[in-house]
Amino acid sequence: xxxxxxxxDDSMMSRLMIKKCLPSSDQYSYExxxxxxxxxxxxxxxxxxYDLVLLDLTMPDMDGFETLxxxxxxxxxARVVIVTAxxxxxxxERVFALGALEVVKKPTSQEKMTAVLEKYL
Amino acid sequence: xEALTELRQGALQEIINISFGRASASLAELLKVYxxxxxxxxxxxxxxxxxxxxxxxxxxxxxxxxxxxxxxxDFEGEVLLAIPANAGLRAIKMLGQGRGFAPAxxxxxxxxxxxxxxxxxxxxxxxxxxxxxxxxxxxxxxxDILLTKSSITNLRRDESNKDVKAxxxxxxxxxxxxxxxxxxxxxxxxxxxxxxxxxxxxDKFIEEMT
Numbered sequence: 631x632x633x634x635x636x637x638x639d640d641s642m643m644s645r646l647m648i649k650k651c652l653p654s655s656d657q658y659s660y661e662x663x664x665x666x667x668x669x670x671x672x673x674x675x676x677x678x679x680y681d682l683v684l685l686d687l688t689m690p691d692m693d694g695f696e697t698l699x700x701x702x703x704x705x706x707x708a709r710v711v712i713v714t715a716x717x718x719x720x721x722x723e724r725v726f727a728l729g730a731l732e733v734v735k736k737p738t739s740q741e742k743m744t745a746v747l748e749k750y751l
Numbered sequence: 752x753e754a755l756t757e758l759r760q761g762a763l764q765e766i767i768n769i770s771f772g773r774a775s776a777s778l779a780e781l782l783k784v785y786x787x788x789x790x791x792x793x794x795x796x797x798x799x800x801x802x803x804x805x806x807x808x809x810x811x812x813x814x815x816x817x818x819x820x821x822x823x824x825d826f827e828g829e830v831l832l833a834i835p836a837n838a839g840l841r842a843i844k845m846l847g848q849g850r851g852f853a854p855a856x857x858x859x860x861x862x863x864x865x866x867x868x869x870x871x872x873x874x875x876x877x878x879x880x881x882x883x884x885x886x887x888x889x890x891x892x893x894x895d896i897l898l899t900k901s902s903i904t905n906l907r908r909d910e911s912n913k914d915v916k917a918x919x920x921x922x923x924x925x926x927x928x929x930x931x932x933x934x935x936x937x938x939x940x941x942x943x944x945x946x947x948x949x950x951x952x953x954d955k956f957i958e959e960m961t
Contacts, residue, residue, distance in 0.1 A: 640790060641768065643761035646961040688768060688788045715772030720785040736769050737884070737960065 633660040633751050634678070638671040638697065639686040639713070644736065648684065648713060651743040658747050668692030672700055679705055682750050685730075687714040687721060695724060702729045711746055713738060753950040755920070760793050762953050762960075763922065766884050767791040767877075771924050771937060774877035781872055782842075784929030791924040798917045801940065808923055809833055809936055816862075817897040818870025822878060824889040825952065826945035830878060831938040832870045841933055842869060863896055870894055873937065881939075885952040918943045 632655075639645045645664055655662065663680075665671040669691050671683070683701065687694030694712060701708045712725050715736045722733045731750055734742055768791055775786035796804050809815055814836040821829050834842070842865040871894065882889045922939040941949055 641761060641765050643758070643765040643957075643961070644768070647765070650961055688772075688790055690790045715769040716788055717772055717776045718779045718785060720779065736765075736772070 633658070633681040635660050635662050635747075635751070636665060636671060636674060636680040636683045637662060638665045638668065638683060638689075638694075640667050640689040640691070641686070642666070644686065647737060648743070651738050651740045653740070653744045653747060658751060660747070660751060668694065668697030668700075671697055672704065675701060675704065675708070679708070681709065682747075683708060683710045684713050684746075685710050687712060687716045687725070695728065698725060698728045698730060709750055711750060753947050755793070755795050755946075755950070758957055759950055759953045762957050763793045764791050766881060766953075766956070767793075767922055767924055767939070769884065770877045770880035771926070773880040774873045774875075774937075775926060777872045777876040778869065778928070781869075782928060786929075787927040789925050791922060793920070793922050795918050796921050798919045798942065801919055801921070804921055805831070805833075805938060808938075816866050818866055818874065818894050819897055820870070820874050820894040821892040822889045823892075824882070825887045826941060826948040828939060828941040828945065830874045831940070832873050832935060833938070834866060834869070834933070834935040842866065866896055867894060870896075877937065878939075885956055887952060918946070920946065920949070 635652075637645055637648060639648065645666075649662070652662070660681075663674065665674055667689055671685070672692075674680075675683070685694050685698060685701075689697070692700075694714065698710055698712075701710060706729075708729070710730050712730050712733045713736060714721070714733065717733075717735045725733060732746065734746060768788075771788060771791065775788055779786045794804075815833045816836045818832045818834075819829060821827070842862070874891075874894070878889055878891070920939075920941040923936060925934060925936045927934045
């Protein structure tokens with residue numbers, strides 16, 4: 631059965647850039663769905679949990695910190711990798727404390743995203 | 752003239768997001784605080800409304816200090832880092848934390864030094880990453896400090912374009928530093944004569960990255 635990945639980023643350009651770096655969905659047998667904000671992410675996840683969430687931090691409606699917190703309240707086993715331009719140590723410490731698995735800095739690469747899927751999917 | 756399409760606007764927003772992310776990390780390291788980022792805004796405005804637009808975005812009642820730096824290269828423009836004027840002493844305090852900071856200058860001179868240092872870090876890191884992502888290089892002029900908002904009117908205008916309908920591209924991102932919520936704005940301005948070159952670089956970026 632195909633694994634489900636949710637890509638959460640308010641920027642369409644950013645989602646395009648990340649999608650280009652993901653390995654082929656046939657190779658890793660996954661389905662990708664996109665959400666353009668934290669609220670939508672929580673709505674989607676509530677309907678059907680995902681195997682992996684790729685989450686941005688800087689978003690206008692609900693930022694990634696709040697989204698992550700609510701997501702982990704909803705599902706303490708939610709697997710979330712942060713993909714962000716916010717590369718500050720304090721941001722990383724905060725998301726790890728909230729249960730994120732890893733922080734990937736933007737712009738990412740095919741090697742990095744393949745490694746992420748390899749490790750967490 | 753080429754237009755600011757949705758795709759180009761999105762690319763520019765993402766490039767600034769990444770670039771300011773780098774800048775904020777440098778600033779966070781310097782000030783030992785967390786710098787909260789917001790989503791950048793990109794807008795085409797008439798050149799004649801630059802001053803009014805800046806004032807609107809900063810807030811009409813806020814007395815600000817602006818570090819302004821011009822850049823040249825494949826495209827030219829200006830970067831403005833606007834920080835509330837009353838933030839000077841707090842900035843000095845943050846800069847001095849844990850460094851055995853021994854003030855040897857009057858507070859106002861120190862404030863200017865603090866603003867220049869913050870401007871140097873933020874503008875350098877942001878524009879360096881911006882140029883790298885667009886696969887170009889930029890040169891910078893010596894930064895100026897504009898002490899009051901009214902000084903913004905001294906901004907260098909794009910004198911080559913006298914058309915009253917000429918446009919400018921205004922990119923704005925705002926941020927908050929540390930527990931004291933010291934906030935600031937970063938503006939990047941391009942005159943219309945540079946749009947074609949900028950959009951060409953953006954198109955190459957889009958083609959390569961998506």
